[in-house]
Amino acid sequence: MLTSNDIPLAAKPLDRAAHHRTDEAWLEEAFARPDVLVFLMRDGQPLMEGEGGPSLSAGARLDTKPRNLVWLGANASTFMKDSIRLFMGKDKNGTPIFAVGLPDDFTLRGTLLEGAGSFEDMRAAAASLSLLEANLVSTARSITEWHRSHAFCSKCGAPSEPTEAGWKRVCPSCGTEHFPRTDPVAIMLPILGDECLLGRSAGWPPGFWSCLAGFVEPGETIEQAACREVFEEAGVVCLPEKAEYLFCQPWPFPSSLMMGIHLTAESRDITIDPNEIEEARWFSKAELQAIMSGDHPEVYAPPEMAVAHYVMKAWADS
Template identity: 60%
Template sequence: MTNSNDMPLAAKPIDRAAHRRLDEAWLEEAFARKDVLVLLMRNGEPFVHPGRDSGLVWMGPEAARLSPGSPRLFLGEDKAGTPVFALDLPERFALEGSLIEGAGEFLDFRAAAGSIPDMDGNCASTARSIFMWHQSHRFCSKCGSESAMVEAGWKRQCPACGAEHFPRTDPVAIMLAVKDGKALIGRQKMWPPGFYSCLAGFCEPGETIEQAAAREIFEEAGVVADAASAEYVACQPWPFPSSLMVGLILEAEGFDISIDEKEIEVARWVTQEEMVRILNHSHEEIFGPPPMAIAHHIMKVWSEKDH
């Protein structure tokens, strides 16, 4: 059975210890502890060991010497009570001549996330989402003044008008429309040739995630699906930049396809047998999303159903 707690980027989360976020004295002391764990980010890219298969480079209190004044996020505490932080280094930060020269590399998040341990992936995913939110929300949306990072990185507050701003997560429906042993998949023009996945789209104000799924299926592929038939599969935090992907399977009314070329390049129905081959890389035309993505798991759940 698919479980959101086991989903890549969500599995093995640490205790966020939110009660610590207002305790400035504790946070300063924790960041200086000998056992502190600090992950590094630069422009949304995590700092990982060379070879790309060993996980994050975790630093200790020496991380404070890398870039004094850089944004710092308290992620929480691990099972041993060890404080865990993330440090957002400036885009201009150079490895050459730095304290961490030769220790690793900053790597594109998608490339890194597929091969790092579960806890590393969850911590790095959280840090990426929060840091990118801070970068794009420097100014108060109420009065326009520059706001400040507070509460260990989990809030911004405007010093001029006092408005509080919190990191946002955008709900996204990602789904398969299915009918009579077939499932609908599609591809965007920008994707590599042969790559297909589930359809997906943002949930709009005033609608449920099931209604969003049905609407997106119709808008992108012209296929009518019943929102009331939606079967929940799992959800996954997705830090590009900060979404919650909610996986669903919906019953379609028919097979006729009429795509919106502004949304997708093509859509097609595949059988259960084809889906199995897509996922095990033996299909002659199509390959699908990797296990890191929830789309892979939605497709897998459907491919293993009794039809």
């Protein structure tokens, strides 16, 4: 049975060793260890070996070869000016791992890393990396992007400062503590008999279809949000009490938790909201099986990096 631990970007996580985050002396010593592992992020992109490809849109096909992060050791201290250091945790050998969030204007030109690699589009990077490295850069992107967009206190407006190894910000003016946010999102597949409902957003490449999706609002359960979104986007009625939760995935665009759900549809008629989606359509299980195997003549599925792929596959294989 597939679980959240098997989903890309969530698989093979580190021991986060969060108890070290408040120990500045330990963090300094760990960052200077000869076996420390450090990778770099700039503008939400990880530094990877070799030349990177073009940026990818949400619905683009991912056809990438395996690549590795550029790993640094204690010499990463060279890049700490105006940067944010994030303690990621320890690997199975107890080796400390850090990410460094570089300034947006940082360039490799003239540094010891010139020619060593390139900052890669995050979607392409996640599809190219090992499971562990993909989990690392996904987490680092979410946290470093949070720092970039939350430099000021939301209570008093004063500049806030990073603390606890990058996992918290504190306002020195009013003392307010700020923590990274994660936005819950429902990724749902309505099912009625031998058919399931898929949708398309405007701007997606021809042939790309996926699950419907939407953010959870305050006061909602994930099941209620899934049913509400399906009705708002496609006019199809589903009941929260019939929802089946499957698994979840951290998604760093910018920082969401995607929760896969199967819904039982109560109606078949489709009335789309053109402000939400471009098209919705019922597919038979045989059609979905062909889509997932890559044999459908017109339609292709989300890439294996996306949790929607596994939400669709779970029903196609049932």
